[in-house]
Amino acid sequence: MGLFVELSLVGKPVLIVGGGRQALRKARRLSQEGACITAVAPCFIEGFEAVCFRMFQQGYETTLIDGMFLVVAATDDRALNHRIVREANERGILSLSIHQDENAVLHSVGSREFGGITAAVSTHGAYPALDSILLERWETCSGLFLGKLPALKMLRERIASSPIGSQEKRELLRELPAWEEELLDSLVRAVEQETLLVAVWHGTASRESVREQIFPFSREIEAQFPSFPVCEAFLSGKIQGKLLARGVLIPLLDKVLRLAQVLGISRILIQPVLFAQGVYYQQILACVKKFADLDITIGEPLVIGDGDAQELLSSLREGFSGDEQTLFVCHGFEPGLHRMLCKPLRRRETLLFVKERLPVLEPNLPVRVVPLFLLVGFHTGRDLFDGEDSVCACLARQGYTVLQERRGLMERDSIHGLLCKKIEKVFL
Known part of the structure; x- marks a missing residue:
């Protein structure tokens, strides 16, 4: 050998x-x-x-x-x-x-070059045909990393020249290849522009939600605000682990902030992609306190006042016929949220928090069930639509005609617009 x-x-x-x-x-x-x-x-x-x-x-x-x-x-x-x-x-x-x-x-030895990656394999003459087989399999795997290589090269140089300890450098350099290509590219632009906007989500275990909602929303922010490269972050480590088991890594907020610190990004903007200022928003505040030396500005979640609630419900009413009653379903009990959301309700509109007793509704009108959840996933399906004790199942057992609005808020362009207005209001 x-x-x-x-x-x-x-x-x-x-x-x-x-x-x-x-x-x-x-x-x-x-x-x-x-x-x-x-x-x-x-x-x-x-x-x-x-x-x-x-x-x-x-x-x-x-x-x-x-x-x-x-x-x-x-x-x-x-x-x-x-x-x-x-x-x-x-x-x-x-x-x-x-x-x-x-x-x-x-x-x-058997070798092959794929983009900027060269692989060499040898069985030391024991079975040369196996060299080719292994290289073919490596070629398939290497496609996951080739697109990331330019960004990884730049970030590696920046991390290597930072004053942090060698152990932390090794850990960061080992972790980065698993990050999504979109995240790495955003970090490179953030280093160049000395500004990073972190879109902070509670989390999702759904690959489809990441690909079809989370990443597209970040690209929409970048298109509207070109000076703000966007990096996604989760708050829930448990949900992050479930998503990672499905082959997608979204880093936790503290990891993103630490990396921004190491990379020398001078301005950090945090946009909470959250419904309200509840426990998850408090998590953001607690995390930010650990990085007192960074210039961090925290934006607003979707609903923090009466005006936000009014705009939210108005945007959701678009396309409703008016010949039905509407049940808005919310997942949380943040202080003051019930009052804010009830204030702009119209006739035949009702607010329900998950796990609450069903309200008394008009018996002869269909009921449109509208989730006030940013992302619709497994728990939403179980609690609202598909479970034996879900809201829709209970309504159906009581004889109501149920109209299911299965889209999450982040599947609506109008909600993207409301969050972008908040970005403009706080950060510009």
Whole structure:
């Protein structure tokens, strides 16, 4: 077993002994690496002229290896190849043979380059076909990282030059490749612009919600506010773990703030993508206190006052026929939230908190159930729509015609608009 190293051959003189197919393959590969190739053989197949600096149509002579950086024994004569390797070694010149030769200093291994990543595999001659199989599988896996490589390179340089301890540097550098490409690209732009907007969500275990709602909302913010690169963060470690098990990593808020600190991003804007100023908002405040040296501004969640509640319900009424009664269902008991949401209710509109007793409704009108949840996931389906004791199931058992509005708030463009108004109000 030997040491795998990357050998720079740019401008280096290399002698290839042999004029057949294997010798030509070696010549082409070494030419791609920038080597200055001399080939010697009694005869050559077509193709050598395109990759060789010099060609000698003759048999091998020991004097030909003088001054070479590397000698490649690529004839079909095993004994001659062994002699070439031995004579190169005696002169302190690197040697490589197409035949298995333990005396050769270098040994070819299966390798492949994918974008900016080079992979090399060797079973040390035990089963060469397995080298190719493993490389093919690596090529499939490498696609997950190729798009991230430019951002990772820049962030690595920044982290490496920071004054933090070596242990923390290693931990950060080990974690970053698992971050989503969108997050890494946003961090690079944030370093360049010295500003980062962190969109903070409680969390979701749904890959679809991340791809179809969370990331698109961030890109919408960036389109509307080009000076604010957006990075997503979760508050719930438990939910983050469930999402990670599905192959998607969204970092926790404290991790994002620490990384921003290490990267030297001078201005941090935190936009809570939360419904109200409840326990999750308090989590944000508690986390921010740990980073007192950062310039952090915290924005507003969706509903913090009567005006927000009025705008929210007005936007949700768009498209309703008016020939039904509406049950707005909310998931939380933040102080003052019930009063704020009840104040703008109209006739035939009712507010219900999850787990509350169903209100008395008009018996002959259909009931439209509208969730006041930012994201609709498993718990929403269980509590509102699909569970045996869900709101819709209970209404149906009481004889009501139920109209299910299964979209979460973040699936509505109007709600995106309300949150963007808050970003403009607080941060600009």
